[in-house]
Amino acid sequence: xxxxxxxxxxxxxxxxxxxxxxxxxxxxxxxxxxxxxxxxxxxxxxxxxxxxxxxxxxxxxxxxxxxxxxxxxxxxxxxxxxxxxxxxxxxxxxxxxxxxxxxxxxxxxxxxxxxxxxxxxxxxxxxxxxxxxxxxxxxxxxxxxxxxxxxxxxxxxxxxxxxxxxxxxxxxxxxxxxxxxxxxxxxxxxxxxxxxxxxxxxxxxxxxxxxxxxxxxxxxxxxxxxxxxxxxxxxxxxxxxxxxxxxxxxxxxxxxxxxxxxxxxxxxxxxxxxxxxxxxxxxxxxxxxxxxxxxxxxxxxxxxxxxxxxxxxxxxxxxxxxxxxxxxxxxxxxxxxxxxxxxxxxxxxxxxxxxxxxxxxxxxxxxxxxxxxxxxxxxxxxxxxxxx
Amino acid sequence: xxxxxxxxxxxxxxxxxxxxxxxxxxxxxxxxxxxxxxxxxxxxxxxxxxxxxxxxxxxxxxxxxxxxxxxxxxxxxxxxxxxxxxxxxxxxxxxxxxxxxxxxxxxxxxxxxxxxxxxxxxxxxxxxxxxxxxxxxxxxxxxxxxxxxxxxxxxxxxxxxxxxxxxxxxxxxxxxxxxxxxxxxxxxxxxxxxxxxxxxxxxxxxxxxxxxxxxxxxxxxxxxxxxxxxxxxxxxxxxxxxxxxxxxxxxxxxxxxxxxxxxxxxxxxxxxxxxxxxxxxxxxxxxxxxxxxxxxxxxxxxxxxxxxxxxxxxxxxxxxxxxxxxxxxxxxxxxxxxxxxxxxxxxxxxxxxxxxxxxxxxxxxxxxxxxxxxxxxxxxxxxxxxxx
Numbered sequence: 001x002x003x004x005x006x007x008x009x010x011x012x013x014x015x016x017x018x019x020x021x022x023x024x025x026x027x028x029x030x031x032x033x034x035x036x037x038x039x040x041x042x043x044x045x046x047x048x049x050x051x052x053x054x055x056x057x058x059x060x061x062x063x064x065x066x067x068x069x070x071x072x073x074x075x076x077x078x079x080x081x082x083x084x085x086x087x088x089x090x091x092x093x094x095x096x097x098x099x100x101x102x103x104x105x106x107x108x109x110x111x112x113x114x115x116x117x118x119x120x121x122x123x124x125x126x127x128x129x130x131x132x133x134x135x136x137x138x139x140x141x142x143x144x145x146x147x148x149x150x151x152x153x154x155x156x157x158x159x160x161x162x163x164x165x166x167x168x169x170x171x172x173x174x175x176x177x178x179x180x181x182x183x184x185x186x187x188x189x190x191x192x193x194x195x196x197x198x199x200x201x202x203x204x205x206x207x208x209x210x211x212x213x214x215x216x217x218x219x220x221x222x223x224x225x226x227x228x229x230x231x232x233x234x235x236x237x238x239x240x241x242x243x244x245x246x247x248x249x250x251x252x253x254x255x256x257x258x259x260x261x262x263x264x265x266x267x268x269x270x271x272x273x274x275x276x277x278x279x280x281x282x283x284x285x286x287x288x289x290x291x292x293x294x295x296x297x298x299x300x301x302x303x304x305x306x307x308x309x310x311x312x313x314x315x316x317x318x319x320x321x322x323x324x325x326x327x328x329x330x331x332x333x334x335x336x337x338x339x340x341x342x343x344x345x346x347x348x349x350x351x352x353x354x355x356x357x358x359x360x361x362x363x364x365x366x367x368x369x370x371x372x373x374x375x376x377x378x379x380x381x382x383x384x385x386x387x388x
Numbered sequence: 389x390x391x392x393x394x395x396x397x398x399x400x401x402x403x404x405x406x407x408x409x410x411x412x413x414x415x416x417x418x419x420x421x422x423x424x425x426x427x428x429x430x431x432x433x434x435x436x437x438x439x440x441x442x443x444x445x446x447x448x449x450x451x452x453x454x455x456x457x458x459x460x461x462x463x464x465x466x467x468x469x470x471x472x473x474x475x476x477x478x479x480x481x482x483x484x485x486x487x488x489x490x491x492x493x494x495x496x497x498x499x500x501x502x503x504x505x506x507x508x509x510x511x512x513x514x515x516x517x518x519x520x521x522x523x524x525x526x527x528x529x530x531x532x533x534x535x536x537x538x539x540x541x542x543x544x545x546x547x548x549x550x551x552x553x554x555x556x557x558x559x560x561x562x563x564x565x566x567x568x569x570x571x572x573x574x575x576x577x578x579x580x581x582x583x584x585x586x587x588x589x590x591x592x593x594x595x596x597x598x599x600x601x602x603x604x605x606x607x608x609x610x611x612x613x614x615x616x617x618x619x620x621x622x623x624x625x626x627x628x629x630x631x632x633x634x635x636x637x638x639x640x641x642x643x644x645x646x647x648x649x650x651x652x653x654x655x656x657x658x659x660x661x662x663x664x665x666x667x668x669x670x671x672x673x674x675x676x677x678x679x680x681x682x683x684x685x686x687x688x689x690x691x692x693x694x695x696x697x698x699x700x701x702x703x704x705x706x707x708x709x710x711x712x713x714x715x716x717x718x719x720x721x722x723x724x725x726x727x728x729x730x731x732x733x734x735x736x737x738x739x740x741x742x743x744x745x746x747x748x749x750x751x752x753x754x755x756x757x758x759x760x761x762x763x764x765x766x767x768x769x770x771x772x773x774x775x776x
Contacts, residue, residue: 048447050654059436063623092480096646129644133521229650235451236649256517257645258484261624262617266438266654 028326031333032342037369039292039340042233042278042359050235053270063263067251071265075272076239083224084215085241089250090268092259094201094227095126097240098164100253101223103134104246105162105195115139115156116164117148119171121199147177150184153194163189166199167206167217173305173315173355174202179210186220196220201227201238205311208283222246228271231285231312232278233359237267278360285312285358292358295374301381305353312358318344320384322352328380336373338365416714419721420730425757427680427728430621430666430747438623441658451651455639459653463660464627471612472603473629477638478656480647482589482615483514485628486552488641489611491522492634493550493583503527503544504552505536507559509587535565538572541582551577554587555594555605561693561703561743562590567598574608584608589615589626593699596671610634616659619673619700620666621747625655666748673700673746680746683762689769693741700746706732708772710740716768724761726753 032038043049064072072090080088091097099122102114114130116122118140122130130136139160141152147169165185168174177185189196198221203214210217218224223242228234240250254260289309296302296316305315318325325344333339341354420426431437452460460478468476479485487510494500502518504510506528510518518524527548529540535557553573556562565573577584586609591602598605606612611630616622628638642648677697684690684704693703706713713732721727729742 044448045451045453045651046447047442047445047449047451047653047657049451051442051447054435054439054442057435059434059439060432061435063433063435063437065433091646093646093649095643095648099646126646127640127643129646132644235651235654252515255483255515256520257647258479258481258487258514258517259646260483261481263433263623265435266623269435 028330028333028344029342031330032339035333035339036337037339037365038361039338039365039370040356040358041361043361049233050266050270053235053273057269061265064265064268066262067254067260067264071268075268078272079226079239080241082214083218083226083239083241084213085218085224086244087247088239088241089247089254090264090271091238091240091254092236092261092264092267094121094199094225094238095129096254096257096259097225097238097250098122098197098199099126099130099133100250100257101197101225101240101242101246102130102136102162102164103253104249105197105222106134106136108195109161109193111159111161113137113139113160114162114164115141115153115160116199117142117166117169118144119169120164120166121170121201122164124171145172147172147175148185149177150181150188153185153188160194162195162197162222164197164199165221166201168202168311168313170202170313174205174309174311174313175306176206176209176310179212182217182220195222197222198224200224202230202311202313204279204282205231205285205313208286209310228267228275230357231282231359232271232274234271234274235267237264237271281360282312284363288312288358288362289314289356292356292362292370295370299374299378299381301385302377313356315353315355316341317351317353319351320381322346324384325352328377328384332373332377332380336369336376338369338373340373340377416718416721416732417730419718420727423721423727424725425727425753426749427726427753427758428744428746429749431749437621438654438658441623441661445657449653452653452656454650455642455648455652459656463656466660467614467627468629470602471606471614471627471629472601473606473612474632475635476627476629477635477642478652478659479626479628479642480624480649480652480655482509482587482613482626483517484642484645484647485613485626485638486510486585486587487514487518487521488638488645489585489613489628489630489634490518490524490550490552491641492637493585493610494522494524496583497549497581499547499549501525501527501548502550502552503529503541503548504587505530505554505557506532507557508552508554509558509589510552512559533560535560535563536573537565538569538576541573541576548582550583550585550610552585552587553609554589556590556699556701558590558701562593562697562699562701563694564594564597564698567600570605570608583610585610586612588612590618590699590701592667592670593619593673593701596674597698616655616663618745619670619747620659620662622659622662623655625652625659669748670700672751676700676746676750677702677744680744680750680758683758687762687766687769689773690765701744703741703743704729705739705741707739708769710734712772713740716765716772720761720765720768723764724757726757726761728761728765 076088106112142148168176203226226239228237289312293304293309293314296304301319303317329340344352344354346352464476490502527544530536556564591614614627616625677700681692681697681702684692689707691705717728732740732742734740
């Protein structure tokens, strides 16, 4: 399990890291960086992202000060309204926000146990912060290949203060339970007196699939976390929303964590700017994801997970050796100028794969160049498979 | 003690907060905000502070990514060099950095006990994060009126993993032990196998008094924290420095805390910009503090703590009722256009007081206007005292 965790942690890190590993992977990263177009994301994560967000902001706008002031209070109110919750608190990170949410629910029940998916961010990306800082025990629901269903929760052992659901389940390509399942889980947890927390890092991204508002999804949960640098493409930061009583406790913990910074406005202003710019484009990203996944699935030897995306993201798996897949992507990126991925990872005994999240970048690529790229990709794969 | 803590916490918050409390205090805050000149600080904490820092930064400079990348690595290296330590790690806050430092030293000794001043930031401003998140016990050295001396450490009970010294001791006006005392404490702790941590939030600010480099002071400590929004006047952020082994553990804890943000560059770039702009001006701020304190001490009924500042900061105490002092400051600010303070607090059974930290703003005020203001202040106080 330790090895497995490490691998998952690695795939995530590589999506954004510059160095893609050893040998061939470096070449893949280089070829990716040199392309003019990219299939995924919103463009480069550089200082321009911040400069653009600040451009229209009056220089006399006053900083937030330790969680107070117009900048932070207005944004928190706006997000509380969006999520249909009484109040919301801006955090530097989702890691901090979610650990705190779980701690509050555990304290309320005087019961240090929570349940979540085995590939939850808390389980594989946070160096066991929840366990090391709070001594909270965790129960892993479902298995690594699928989302949590009602049965998983019904069958779990007693004495759990809170269940965390991640929508979409990122590490398995961004899969989702049905909305009906969510409703059933929500009412079951309510009956049982179990708190339900939403890891909605990518909450806006799943709304087009569910055909629901953020508030309609959030209504099923006692507390909700949402991120501003995934589909929204901000710089960093997160919102934690819930009742006034809940968020007021979360502010005390935010200070304990050292997250109550004197000024969080660089993140808040950019979160707000890119929220306004992109919140309404999630359906477009979702459609792009479905279109792009279909194009990948046409290539023999490639299969996306899920086959039909349910958000703006999916994973691309190769029925090839890792080195073969790397060589192919490198060549295709060099030939076509389209960046597909800067890394490929093999997770446990799975096939080599990479993650893709659709954003503004995809629409910049002329359709015929995308089609052409897939032709080249198909051809390259056939070549390699013939040679075997 | 609880009430006392709250008061100290309040004084700190008020220095930067917009609303200065109830009734008269609001008028004081308003009159302060309306002045053209301010005695303390570097000017307004508004968006311009960030815009100025970014002005010369190329928009193509790439973001740091989860603690990696040129922006963060270069700055960490620069700060490690400044502090004469092997390595350094950039943190979103000092609260986070210092709790982590103490936890690492406690783990190393398998001993969950540390010692610090009763008015340490950890004791009064962090909602007991150290205790709640780490179950670390604390021993309070010296008393609330003075700095920690060698004897306090020699007399403390056995079984302490780490002693934290804060230079200068902010909550008592920024007082300092002698450098000789520091050397003695350092060698005593070394002999006893006790780790010594420096709360150097205002480390650069004390160097002109000690006539030492940052590395010379840091050499006496096993780990050092420094802030970028005090004398430096950046937006937020902190450095934690020490051995490679120490900082590498601190990075794991930084992730556990949710402080390993995908992008910290807004804070890093501004920390670096204002470090370059102001690190060399600490002697000037120190001289201004001495000059200004002397002017305050000429006024009957006012006394600074310390009488002669040893850094860029000091506290101003009134031998008056709080309401009287507020009315006087409000009137003087309105009459002279010089901002002295936006709040006054009464700490425990002490006299009403406010804190002042010298920065760039002081030099902008023509000397004759400052002298004039002190004339008006003196006159106002005499008036009030005569009426009594």
